[in-house]
Amino acid sequence: MSCSVPFKMRLVHLDLKGAPPKVSYLSEVFPLFHALGANGLLIEYEDMFPYEGRLRLLRAKHAYSPSEVTEILHLARLSELEVVPLVQTFGHMEFVLKHEAFAHLREVALFPNTLNPHEAESLALVKDMIDQILELHRGVRWLHIGCDEVYYLGEGETSKLWLQQEQNSHAKLCLSHMQAVASHVLAQHPGTTPLVWDDMLRDIPQEQLKVFLMGKYQECGFQRLWAASAFKGATGANQTLPPVEHHIRNHEQWLQVAVSGPVDTLQGIILTGWQRYDHFSVLCELLPVGIPSLAACLQLLVHGGFAEDVKLRVEHFLGVSSLEIMDTMSEGAGSFPGSDIHALVTQISLHLRSSVDTLLERNRYVTGWFSPYHRRRKLIHPVMIQHIQPEALSLLSRWSNLVQQLEVALQLAFYPDTIEEWLEENVLPSMQRLQGLLQDLGEAAAPLPPPTSSGWDTGQNP
Template identity: 55%
Template sequence: METRAAGDMDGQNSDSKNCAYTTEKSASANMILVHLDLKGAPPKVSYLAEVFPLFSALGANGLLIEYEDTFPYYEELLPLRAAHAYSPQEIQEILMLAQVNRLEVIPLIQTFGHMEFVLKHKEFAHLREVPTYPNSLNPHREESHQLLHGMIRQMMEHHPGIRWLHIGSDEVYYLGEGEESKKILSENGWAVEDLFMCHLKKVAAHVVSTYPGVRPIAWDDMLRPASAQTLTDSGLAQLVEPMIWDYTPNLDVDNRVALIEKYSQSGFQKIWLASAFKGATGASQQLTHIGHHLQNHKRWLQVIRRIPQDTLQGVAITGWQRYDHFSVLCELLPVGIPSLAVCLQMLKHGSYSEQVAACIQDILGMSHLDTENYSSEASGSFPGSDVLILITQVLFHLKTPTQEFLERNRFVSGWFSPFHRKRKMIHPIMVQQIEPEAVSLLSNWALVLGDLHAALLKIFPAVTVDEWMEEYSMPYYVQLQELVEDLNTALENQT
């Protein structure tokens, strides 16, 4: 067996494309989850049928599915259900496809923070921790727990036989700032972490008692400040498996190892780790910088090598589609697939080498895999590869030259400024300097956007396609269109 450190490509046999070799200690013996963030750009079931086999071939054996408002809530929870939510039949089809491809499903349901999709509705707004903000739930009201019990019950009805349920609980912003929380903090001498652990314990205990055999998972960030003794005394270790998340390329290995040791000392028998393959480098990011996520996984592999093997339950590779319910879309799933392939193969083999890169290129049908730049001219044969190519064209071959033309072209800025356009005045000879390039750019936009619109509609619901196009492409197309129209009007005024 050939053993190499993560990222060590020196001396590796680059001619081999054998994907079945083994290397250093990896996470391949544990659960390796691909996170599907469905609160933005939820793929059609037909597309999931295409990518699930790919996930499995790349090394995944599970899915962490975060439905949010795309879950088919009903009865008193019907307001939570988006118009483009999956139907109950589609949920069953997704679960069947996962089973066929040997991908164990773990649903994720937010139960404390990131509850905008619930608390934005007038029916539930009174359950906010702070009345102004819809992100965090008031943990002190019985109605809040009844709400969560209903959400969990409906989720479990659609996911019989699951072994884990992720109950979210990250980034509970403004906890402790509600009037009821302030009173409890004052009367009991508690810290905010006590409020958090009290609520988390109630939710986890409900899951464990109501659904025997189901183990709750929770994001760990709100637990990190607590001491080992406080965590031990809380009793959470008997109820919850924490998932430690860190998506940074310069992840502090020593700090994360120490954190895992603290959780172990506090009685937690199993922990999860969470990395990212997309959606972690900017709320409006449209192309994935693979190198960022590659470095993040190199650091996580160093952590994995330093902790007891029986401590790690698994790794979730997150792929955020929105930073929160109200933010814009970031990288679409097809765009992030090459990055996901790198991350999965690194976890499977314990390193990133020329051999691993060759294997990834072979699986994705790519002639070249660029990990250092956002732009990649290499096409692929993986599902949705045409979307990646077209979005790359939009951002690098259309958006950039259009901005250059509109903002720095000397004829546009010098002879057809906003002042001139408002008054529809131009020297006729300048139309000849401006119009050909404007019309050429506009024609290129129309051609690519037509292809992109059609490609996106094969994968996503129309509401997602409309949102992406309106947010990231139409503004530039419309600016060019208006410029050409203003040119024609101004020329007519001169005759």
Template identity: 65%
Template sequence: MAAPSPFPQQLVHLDLKGAPPRVSYLAEIFPLFRALGASGLLVEYEDMFPYDGPLRLLQATHAYSPSEIQEILLLAQRHELEVIPLVQTFGHMEFVLKHKEFSHLREVDAFPNALNPHQEDSLVLVGTMIDQVMALHRGARWFHIGSDEVYYLGEGEASRQWLQQGQNDVAKLCLTQVAAVARRVLTAHPAVKPIVWDDMLRGIGEQSLTESGIAQLVEPMIWDYVADLDVEGKVALMEKYQRCGFTKLWAASAFKGATGVNQSLTPIGHHLRNHVQWLKVADRGPVGMLQGIALTGWQRYDHFAVLCELLPVGIPSLAVCLQTLQHGGYSEKVKDVAGKLLGTSNLEVDVFMRDDLGTFPGSDVLALVTQISFHLRCSVEELLERNRYVTGWFSPFHRKRKLIHPVMIQHFQPEALSLLAQWEAVRQELQVALERILYPDAVEEWMEENVHPLIQRLQDLLRDLDRAMEATDT
């Protein structure tokens, strides 16, 4: 019999900086999360939080209202899912620093990603953000302050001057800012423990980490999303953190959004192997240190990136990964239980699922995205680039000059019309399915990136053909 999960907490990460779900959809999937083995949610609000006062401009067009946040929290509580809010406070601050009102707080003037740690207003800003989020999350036991990938830290003018003084270095600069934010959390909310992404800490020497006192302020979340995760390296990192005074750690895996910036379908096998490796880390690492694991589901690589796999598309991967953690490893039982909860008897992990995609909430989106990913591009390219009548008698040269041999029209016009009608029907069906789950701007973005350009190519072909036929008739 497989051993139970070594992770006391199993958090599903909701990355709301891209394609945030409607609250009605969250109501549908929270019961599934719980049934699959999730014990909590790591909610990365970004611009979906209803910031108020001077921060109101941070809100996205369809940001949740305070009442919707309360509804989400009640839904989570009803399904025994503990909520941990995540607010970026150092790196990945694009959603704040892109605004001219806050651009003076950038570490490097030209880049809106990192906060300037030397500006007094920087700490005031993040403190206000934290307080507003905590005001709607009373009772939260943890607060994730982000702080990953603080690119270009030390390259701003203020930092350059600071680094020239005494024994200052970038590590100290990073630790000082993270500690300041953590103390701000602990002072205002003493019952809350800050969590921090660990990537900015892992390369810092043990002496610097120990002497900084950071271990008494935060719990690092060690993240790694690769399939061939270095188990011994992660165990050694945990032991290093232990020697530096950290008593509790978190792990972070990925169930989607980590295999390609514009990935449409989720490679379940990749994420399954990532979780199997994390189980090995948990088994071999220092006993009692791990608080839990966050299964991240990235929706964008950063605020300005395109959308990667939509949440409904990644749910089968989430099911497999959560059940693998629940059972302490992957097995046929894991596959069967996950498949049953998803409503499918044909759950595939080594290839992209194509048939019997389940009956879980959002499965219709997965089915349509799969159809588009496998067939739309191929069918359009087959007609436009490999049909001998199109490439031979209606090339770009012919289309530009409105030239067509009348006898050749019959060899591709019916197929083009049929293909356009087929894909227009799929487009309309997907539009309806997405609008039930997502807000209009996310639907528009996904369709413009993945569907409209291909349908437009068919429309352009038929438009040029009509013009050529008119020119031929005259």
């Protein structure tokens, strides 16, 4: 490993607000993360944290138990991965504010993402969340308090009145809440430094911030800055396969930023891997599907570039012949944890929908003799059944087999609700179209009524 690595800390982001992995799967991937060059984890628990007391209702159905969180921390230590917990405290509060018990703390009634910073109960809620998380993460050096994408801030009725006062501004409203949260961390948990996403700070005037972006933050007192890149989850809300080349280029640009500034200005980099764009959106790329991208990005950071020898190292780590989107079956598609999921998801994402579309929309027997008009009336030339049905049955059998293999693979890494959601979003629509065709064929193949003089009974008088 290079001794002149510009990012001393390289944290892999685990976004648990969608497709949270089972602890058993984390035990497999943590050693790989370490081998690839990661030395930390940013764990965004959201509703997977085992909150207690009045916060217990925040728990998801399959939330980790306290003992499982302890086990995750133990596994991280074994792989020399420093854990930084993340708790949302301002924006992205949907998992809290969606509940009726806390809905009155929304900044805007119809938008459960943003917390109302004027309510004393809001800060009390956030403090309780922080204290419970740090109780299970004693001794951590950093706590990430989120604060990104605080949309609609200032649009609540209380905020509108507050902003009418001359000395008040959106910047002051934002900073005052961040400061209150950070102050609680520093006062009640000495030794733990709060981290915050910077997007809400970028447009704040320098004289107001005091708390060219790096230069601006340094002049305002932020001597230790972190970068945030992405290895997945950043190119489409319903993306299923990460564009590896895109993420590699992103990290190459971050390297250029790091080497162009003062030495050690950027203390670390967080390789984000968003699993949903927000609590209510669909799943994007699953963690096992993003591992080749993560591997490439980590090795790029460690070696200061992505030359051919680095690419070969990554392929060796993963047990793959190429880092390009692997259009392969599950056999021989890699040796990394979840490589079977990666291979099967790739097959389904690239070919399921297109193969069904080809049959239904470009097969000349279907388009010519079993069009939507014919299907609604269950009418077909008898000979055409033998031209359509075998191909449709073969396609259904092939995809049903692959989907069953994927379901078995997913069960080793994820909980049932994740599997149900991914299959329903990405598999079911195409499979239903295929099954619908076969059902209509079966009904059309039933004994025909006596023919009318016009050939088809259109329901119209001659």
